[in-house]
Amino acid sequence: MTNQIQMANDRINNRIYDLEERTARVGEDLIEFAKKLEKNSINNPLISQVVRSGTSMGANYMEADCADSKKDFIYKISLCKKESKETCHWLRMIAKANPECLNQCRKLWQESHELTLIFSKIILSSKSK
Numbered sequence: 001m002t003n004q005i006q007m008a009n010d011r012i013n014n015r016i017y018d019l020e021e022r023t024a025r026v027g028e029d030l031i032e033f034a035k036k037l038e039k040n041s042i043n044n045p046l047i048s049q050v051v052r053s054g055t056s057m058g059a060n061y062m063e064a065d066c067a068d069s070k071k072d073f074i075y076k077i078s079l080c081k082k083e084s085k086e087t088c089h090w091l092r093m094i095a096k097a098n099p100e101c102l103n104q105c106r107k108l109w110q111e112s113h114e115l116t117l118i119f120s121k122i123i124l125s126s127k128s129k
Helices: 002-017 019-036 043-065 070-097 099-127
Strands: none
Touching: 019 043, 019 070, 019 099, 043 070, 043 099, 070 099
């Protein structure tokens, strides 16, 4: 039991620092959220957009992690930042179209916003070196 608790704590703690896992997790969470939304003429394009931007964060982060140069790294992290900001926008639109999903949208928006701040800090730190 103690080992299970420690493993759970490690996963929680690692989530804060492991951006590869964190960006993958937000993409997965957005996919699961999108599956639950009603399919209609308003939601369909919003769902498509939020899934694209939300899953692109992780893909771009993976590319940044393998960047060939500092310039390439900054460019790819900048794409992560753009996608996380875009995800926040689409979640706002989904919340407007689906008020019953406001709390879920807020949680996903918060995670996307935190990632935006993290990517912004990485960009600033990388440029100042």
